[in-house]
Amino acid sequence: MAEHIRIGDIAPRVQYVADGAQTAFVYPFPVFQADDIAVHVDALPMAAGYAVSGAGNSEGGLVTFARAPAAGARVVLRRHLVMQRVTDYQPNGVLRANTLNDELDRQMAALQEVREEATGTIRQGPGEAGGRFELPQRAARANRLLGFDSLGDIATFSRGEATLSAPFPGAIPRTVEDKLSERLSARDFGATGNGVADDGPALQAAMNAAAASGKFLDIGEGTFRTTIPLTLPGAAAGLSMRGAILYAGAGGEAALTLGDGGNVRNRAKIYQGLRVLRAGLSSWEDERDVGILIRNQDSGLIDIRQVEMFTIGVQTLGVERGFEDSVLYLGRIVDNRYGLDVRTASAAAWNTSVRYYGGHFAMSLATYPDKDRYGIRLSAAPGAYVAHNRHVFDGPAFELQARDRPIDGIPFLIGVNSRAVVARNIRMEGCDAFVARHTAGAQDHLYEVAWASQAYGVDIDYTATATRVGSVVRCLHQAAAHRESTRTLAEVPNLRAAAIRWNAAEIGFEKLACLSTNVGNAPTLLPQFAFQALDSYVLTDRGVILPGGRGLGFVVDARKCKEFALAVDADDPRMIIQCFGAGNALLTAADGVMVRASGMSLTYVDGPRWWQGNADSNDAGLTRLQVVRLAPQVQTAIIGVARVGTDYEVRSMRLACDPSQSPAVLYGTPELPHGARELKAEMAWDPPSIAAGGSASLNVPCTGVRPGDFVQAAFSLSSSGVMFLAQVGAQDVITVTAWNRSAAAIDLNAGTVRVRAVKS
Known part of the structure; x- marks a missing residue:
């Protein structure tokens, strides 16, 4: 081994892309001690979790992680020396070669670090000369933009030079950046709206940004295809759409969710021009397959232009709070098994006092001709609150393609104990003869049918589980003036x-x-x-x-x-x-x-x-x-x-x-004699010849007659000179006496004696 490190011409930095399995990484430059290595993973400095070997070797060594960095992570190893003098030469002392070499090696290593760091700075090219790159004084550059002048030298520019101001008295200048940040656009986050690219991640990023900033989100013209369900949190001010969202994701999801769930109240939100389409018709079997899910709204304004091909087109949901005091404008809601579902999800939630305007709830002829369909449903999850009161629908139109088919196509399906639900100016085209089906304790509903293709007989269907009735159907095209009277x-x-x-x-x-x-x-x-x-x-x-x-x-x-x-x-x-x-x-x-x-x-x-x-x-x-x-x-x-x-x-x-019906009230008949004060009976009689001043009598059975009743008798033929008198002869018998008042005998022809009794 050499007596000291040899510092070669090699950069003191190396970078790797981890594969998720590798734990040992080579650093090819020398270090003096293990602490001279700085380790970064995805730009974050690591203080522990690794070991350094090879310190003091000219060819470098290894950094070994206790746990392999994640796949795709960027691992950076660099030499980072402490800038200090570690030797000191004494006057008249011994100048040792190893000490001098070590000092020069550290200086060279430090110079390599300086050069490496300088490569990442903005600098003039080696072929250029001159130029001024000193920063102006702090006061001169404060709140200004840094740039270059016409000579290529550093200069500062006022931020106010790129400003806008409204052309009205009192307007103040604002920067373009500030002006553009007022309202977020989905295209600001990379959404294309070409109907082909997956705009889902960009749309969700835009929605998250709108929530984080409390801003309004704009989704412009075009078709924005997404393979993921989207959620606009309640912290966003609202949403405006001029294009459409095309949902091409998995079933069992709400394509677009507006507002927070849980115990959060989303107040005074504005959602405009909502259009959500499904790439393919749902199976109509999974009720989690929702086009637009709107949660916990209070005093919101919601404009829905188009929702197509979901199990539930639009669902307004009280989760742990209520959905109330809001206004919904409804447009084209087509090929959904339930066009609008007014629902609660828990016992603490409610869905009440909402106004709905318009709505074309329609089906195509080819859409599941064997499956039932409904325009508007009022529903609740098991155990949830069921008093959905004070809903008003103005002018909904239903074209459900169920007439003359063995399926149900009913505008309203009421599965809760709602009261004071009013639907006005309803149009029914190709629907059942029922404007509504009630399956629970709903009452005090009013359905005003302006026109129905099936004409007469529009009614409410109460199923076996219904526990209340009393709702009213007003058919304006069925002699309305007459029907208004009870x-x-x-x-x-x-x-x-x-x-x-x-x-x-x-x-x-x-x-x-x-x-x-x-x-x-x-x-x-x-x-x-x-x-x-x-x-x-x-x-x-x-x-x-x-x-x-x-x-x-x-x-x-x-x-x-x-x-x-x-x-x-x-x-x-x-x-x-x-x-x-x-x-x-x-x-x-x-x-x-x-x-x-x-x-x-x-x-x-x-x-x-x-x-x-x-x-x-x-x-x-x-x-x-x-x-x-x-x-x-x-x-x-x-x-x-x-x-x-x-x-x-x-x-x-x-x-x-109902005045369109005229059923009989049964009483006073031979089969049902109750309720009649008058009793009547008759019997054939051929009176004998009655001498002058004489009389003849006949007992006529009359069930119910009692002594004290007022009775009368009459004969079916002319009886000039003969008076017919009646009295109660016995219980259930009226005795009729024919008295000849004339001075000559009278022989009447055969006829019929009729008697009448009036009970006291």
């Missing part, structure tokens, strides 16, 4: 005046069937439940008190009309509904029949064999007006009130329905 089917404005005393103990009521909570002998038919009169009713000055075991109800024909409204003036009435099918046979819950009401749940009770409200209808709790929706198989129904829990007074009852 049709009253039957009314008893004063139950006291309508009371009928059938006998000393039993009382009936005009138009109403008397009901019992415990009908004996295992009845199965309607006439066995609708009584003319029952005992125990207690009349008051204005009505009747329903005691235990008693009720009152209207009997209606429900073969076509399925929705009725019952209004009752009573203390705390409890609504009941009893259902009958073909042949007036009793229907029970065991028959799969479901009956729903607008403001309460109904439970089937085995004893009286009817559906009964779960609460009283009173002004303090449930409204007295209750809408009843009957199952399709119900052909006749009793709708009324009964005594449950405590006695109460009933003063008046009214039953109404």
Whole structure:
């Protein structure tokens, strides 16, 4: 080995690109000791994690890492000496060759480091001479730009020379850089918008920058293709699009997410001109496949121009906070299984008080002709908040291509307990006959259909899981002026005046069937439940008190009309509904029949064999007006009130329905004689010859007549000189007497005797 290091003409720096496996790296220049080596990985200095060998060797040595640098990392090894004098020559002392050589070697090594560092500086070329490159004084160069003058010498320039100012009084000059930084553009980050290049990373970088700076992001003209889902965080001021995002990434992702999730409220955001297209039609099976997902918005303004070919086109989502008090402008929303999904994700979230304008929810004829589709859905994740209230839709158009196909194409799918949802001026083209389907406890919705291609019969579909009814369909193209009026089917404005005393103990009521909570002998038919009169009713000055075991109800024909409204003036009435099918046979819950009401749940009770409200209808709790929706198989129904829990007074009852329907209210017929104050009967009679002043009598059976009833009789032929008198001869019998008042015998031809009784 040589007695000292030989310093050759070799740069004191070497660079490598790591492969992820290599741990030992050669440094070809000499160092005096291990501390003379500086190690950098990806420009970061390393203080530990490696060992140096070969110090003192002229040919260099190795730097060995304890863990291999990552693949692609840049590893730089350089000599970095401490600039100090390590020897001292004494006067008249011995000048040793090794000491002198070591000192000269250190000086040479230091000069090599200086030369290496100088190669990275700005300097004049070796072929040039002259030139001035001294910096001006600090005060002269402060807040100025460094550059070169016309001679190539260093000069400084004012930052204010590249400024802009608005041409209006009070405007101040601003630099171009400051002006351009007001609003970020996706092209500032390398997005091309040519529809071919993957602009996803550039778009996401732009969105991150908008969030970091709180700025507005502009995505200009063109088609910006992305293979990754994009998120614009809530810290960004907003987004404006004149082009379109073309999502070509994996399924099960939201192509564009706006706003933060979690327990964050995104306030007063503006999103304009949103257009998101899918490169290929989704399978419509994965509901995570969303075009635009908008989270936790409060008082936002959102303009959506186009969303196509996703399972869910647009989803507004309350995550851990609410989505509320915002305005959405909707444009072309095409070939999505659910065009707009109004949703909540947790029990702490809500989605309420939002206004929507426009929206063309359409399908092409070839898009999944065997799959159901819906325009707007109100939904909630399992266990999430379900009161999606106060949503208003203005002028949505639905073209769902489901008519005459074995699929559902319904504008609104309501799967939550929403209230006060209003949709105005709806257009329905190629849809089902249903404007909405309700699957839960939604109520108080209003659907105003301006035009429907299927014309008449637009309705709401209540599925087996629906627990509330009472929503309204207004069809402006179906005799709107007539439909605006409520049709009253039957009314008893004063139950006291309508009371009928059938006998000393039993009382009936005009138009109403008397009901019992415990009908004996295992009845199965309607006439066995609708009584003319029952005992125990207690009349008051204005009505009747329903005691235990008693009720009152209207009997209606429900073969076509399925929705009725019952209004009752009573203390705390409890609504009941009893259902009958073909042949007036009793229907029970065991028959799969479901009956729903607008403001309460109904439970089937085995004893009286009817559906009964779960609460009283009173002004303090449930409204007295209750809408009843009957199952399709119900052909006749009793709708009324009964005594449950405590006695109460009933003063008046009214039953109404849609004026486009005119179902019969059944009472006073031979099969259902209840509710009639008048009794009528007739019998053929050929009176004998009646002597002058004489008479002849006939007993006419008349079920229900009792002594004390007012009765009348008449004969079907001319009976000049003969007067027909009537009286109650016995229970259920009216005796008719033909009295000859003339002075000569009269023999009438055969005819028909007709009798009439009026109950008191």
